[in-house]
Amino acid sequence: MTSTRSGVEIEVALDTALAEVPAIGRRIAELDAAEEFPAPFVERLDAFGLPAYYVPTGWGGAVEDHELLLRLWRTVARRDLSAVVAHGKTYLGAASVWIAGDAEQAATTAARILDGGRIAWALSEPDHGADLLNGESTATAYRDGYRLDGVKWPVNNATRARYLTVLARTGKAGTGRGQSLFLVDKAALAPGTWRTLPKEPTHGIRGVDISGIAFQDAQLPANALLGAEGTGAETVLRALQLTRTLCSALSLGSGEHALRLAAAFAAERIIQRRPLLGRAYPRGTVGRCAALLAAAEATALVSARSIHTLTGEMSVISAVVKALAPTLVDAMLGELAELLGARSFLTDVYAHGAFQKIGRDHQIVAVFDGSTPVNRSALVQQFPRLVKEFAAGTVDGDGLAKAVSTGGPPGPLDRGALALLSRRGCSLVQSLPALAASIAAGAAPDGLAAHATALAVTTGKVHELMAGVAPAARPAMAAYELAAAYELCYAGAACLHTWSAERHRDEPLWDNGLWVRAALRALRARLAATLRLPAPGPEEGDDRIDDALAAHVAEAARTGAPVTPFGTPMLPADRS
Numbered sequence: 080m081t082s083t084r085s086g087v088e089i090e091v092a093l094d095t096a097l098a099e100v101p102a103i104g105r106r107i108a109e110l111d112a113a114e115e116f117p118a119p120f121v122e123r124l125d126a127f128g129l130p131a132y133y134v135p136t137g138w139g140g141a142v143e144d145h146e147l148l149l150r151l152w153r154t155v156a157r158r159d160l161s162a163v164v165a166h167g168k169t170y171l172g173a174a175s176v177w178i179a180g181d182a183e184q185a186a187t188t189a190a191r192i193l194d195g196g197r198i199a200w201a202l203s204e205p206d207h208g209a210d211l212l213n214g215e216s217t218a219t220a221y222r223d224g225y226r227l228d229g230v231k232w233p234v235n236n237a238t239r240a241r242y243l244t245v246l247a248r249t250g251k252a253g254t255g256r257g258q259s260l261f262l263v264d265k266a267a268l269a270p271g272t273w274r275t276l277p278k279e280p281t282h283g284i285r286g287v288d289i290s291g292i293a294f295q296d297a298q299l300p301a302n303a304l305l306g307a308e309g310t311g312a313e314t315v316l317r318a319l320q321l322t323r324t325l326c327s328a329l330s331l332g333s334g335e336h337a338l339r340l341a342a343a344f345a346a347e348r349i350i351q352r353r354p355l356l357g358r359a360y361p362r363g364t365v366g367r368c369a370a371l372l373a374a375a376e377a378t379a380l381v382s383a384r385s386i387h388t389l390t391g392e393m394s395v396i397s398a399v400v401k402a403l404a405p406t407l408v409d410a411m412l413g414e415l416a417e418l419l420g421a422r423s424f425l426t427d428v429y430a431h432g433a434f435q436k437i438g439r440d441h442q443i444v445a446v447f448d449g450s451t452p453v454n455r456s457a458l459v460q461q462f463p464r465l466v467k468e469f470a471a472g473t474v475d476g477d478g479l480a481k482a483v484s485t486g487g488p489p490g491p492l493d494r495g496a497l498a499l500l501s502r503r504g505c506s507l508v509q510s511l512p513a514l515a516a517s518i519a520a521g522a523a524p525d526g527l528a529a530h531a532t533a534l535a536v537t538t539g540k541v542h543e544l545m546a547g548v549a550p551a552a553r554p555a556m557a558a559y560e561l562a563a564a565y566e567l568c569y570a571g572a573a574c575l576h577t578w579s580a581e582r583h584r585d586e587p588l589w590d591n592g593l594w595v596r597a598a599l600r601a602l603r604a605r606l607a608a609t610l611r612l613p614a615p616g617p618e619e620g621d622d623r624i625d626d627a628l629a630a631h632v633a634e635a636a637r638t639g640a641p642v643t644p645f646g647t648p649m650l651p652a653d654r655s
């Protein structure tokens with residue numbers, strides 16, 4: 080199934096709205112250099128109606144479709160990561176309300192968002208980042224509500240947002256039921272009971288309001304409590320399954336922006352009277368990076384759709400995609416920086432120094448909302464179940480089919496089905512052996528059957544190794560490496576499934592399975608390196624992949640055509 084017209088139209092309309100900002104490239108660079116909030120872009124996003132996509136349709140939102148929201152965030156991120164980080168925070172701040180709030184809290188929150196209100200998500204504390212169970216802020220029963228004390232820092236939009244969802248201790252420290260979530264309206268607090276902390280200077284996303292908030296004897300009404308007392312950590316872990324998945328949009332946008340910049344440079348740059356891209360090495364770089372971005376895209380799209388269709392598996396899926404997408408894009412950025420040479424480093428030349436800004440901005444994606452090691456650690460805890468269900472070949476066929484059929488509406492979302500552990504494991508990975516066999520049995524493009532079969536074999540090997548991991552609160556280093564390997568197996572399965580669902584598309588990236596062969600080749604190479612296995616040899620047709628991909632991407636960078644298999648056009652960037 081191809082993308083619905085309305086979905087693509089919405090993406091194109093958003094891109095047009097952003098491209099209409101006068102001298103957009105220069106403006107983004109100026110705001111960043113001045114460490115100024117990206118207000119012109121955030122205002123555009125408000126005017127476009129993006130907040131309505133943060134609200135479930137049942138509460139008056141636009142369309143509840145996380146694939147579409149992922150795509151819209153990517154559309155913004157490929158122009159300016161700061162803008163989407165600043166704007167998207169409200170989605171994160173509100174995510175817990177739709178999960179744990181009662182009807183009145185949800186209706187109030189929806190009205191606030193649709194009215195332009197901003198919501199921050201205040202979990203972190205100076206002495207406790209990922210270690211949420213040990214947070215020291217307290218909410219003590221007092222009069223008819225709670226008294227809130229403590230410091231939340233660093234928090235995106237802590238100063239600019241009027242509303243915050245705050246995690247605070249109501250029970251025993253360090254226990255699963257010791258924390259509760261509260262919806263706080265700063266305007267309703269008594270003066271002198273709270274103060275915001277100064278904006279922190281940051282390496283990237285420089286203009287974003289990364290600050291904090293301190294509460295002292297702040298009186299909250301009883302109805303500020305979201306869900307039952309003691310359920311805060313659980314609610315946050317469920318909400319993170321949505322937010323971590325959507326964070327991959329930040330990586331997709333950054334990767335696309337960087338790829339377009341580098342490919343255009345390589346095509347235009349004349350060295351010894353020939354374009355740089357006329358050489359095999361730059362073509363190899365562009366081809367490999369385009370392949371990694373395609374893999375990240377397929378992974379992110381399937382994962383975002385899985386929010387709706389494989390909801391009970393999201394504890395696995397969100398950990399995989401949150402770790403994988405920034406890792407692949409960071410790898411791309413390293414390679415593309417080398418290709419751009421001096422222009423990857425200079426802050427005021429070549430598209431207003433956009434590349435170095437992408438590098439600085441994207442660095443945070445692997446850190447916030449759960450770092451890569453934190454997500455890998457969470458995945459390791461589920462190894463026994465993943466091993467068991469892989470051996471059993473457990474697959475939710477209907478949910479999987481809907482997850483991999485990108486573009487159409489993914490169907491309703493039952494947030495009540497979000498679970499802390501996946502009882503079914505991961506349908507996508509568990510379906511890989513059968514999928515590889517069916518590709519091998521049919522008429523597949525050059526080399527694809529061999530790639531798919533080899534990936535399935537390695538995936539089996541990864542599960543054998545996972546079976547040997549002893550359960551532990553603090554897993555061994557080898558377990559983290561296996562988690563990284565599992566992510567690559569997941570990505571390969573996402574590529575094969577999304578390609579299979581639409582294999583007859585008549586577009587250059589789909590010709591003879593170009594993108595999926597490139598992605599499988601790149602993922603298998605990384606998988607072998609992660610497992611310390613010999614690098615896989617080339618399959619049939621692999622030697623022609625880079626030339627074809629590099630030529631396509633360079634042309635797309637010039638014309639604004641999509642650079643990824645499920646991408647959308649981009650109005651020409653302002654490189655004046």
Ligand SMILES: Cc1cc2nc3c(=O)[nH]c(=O)nc-3n(C[C@H](O)[C@H](O)[C@H](O)COP(=O)(O)OP(=O)(O)OC[C@H]3O[C@@H](n4cnc5c(N)ncnc54)[C@H](O)[C@@H]3O)c2cc1C
Nearest residue numbers: 200201202203208209210233234235447448450452453456
């Ligand atoms: C720009 C920015 C925006 C932010 N926005 C928000 C926000 O809006 N709301 C909010 O609440 N917080 C926010 N944060 C905080 C962010 O989420 C935390 O930085 C994050 O939770 C990690 O905390 P930490 O690095 O301070 O420390 P720690 O959690 O103590 O981590 C220190 C190191 O230990 C590693 N580590 C932690 N746990 C494990 C584990 N189980 N296994 C292996 N390694 C582990 C981490 O990966 C890291 O390398 C933001 C931070 C930044 C920089």
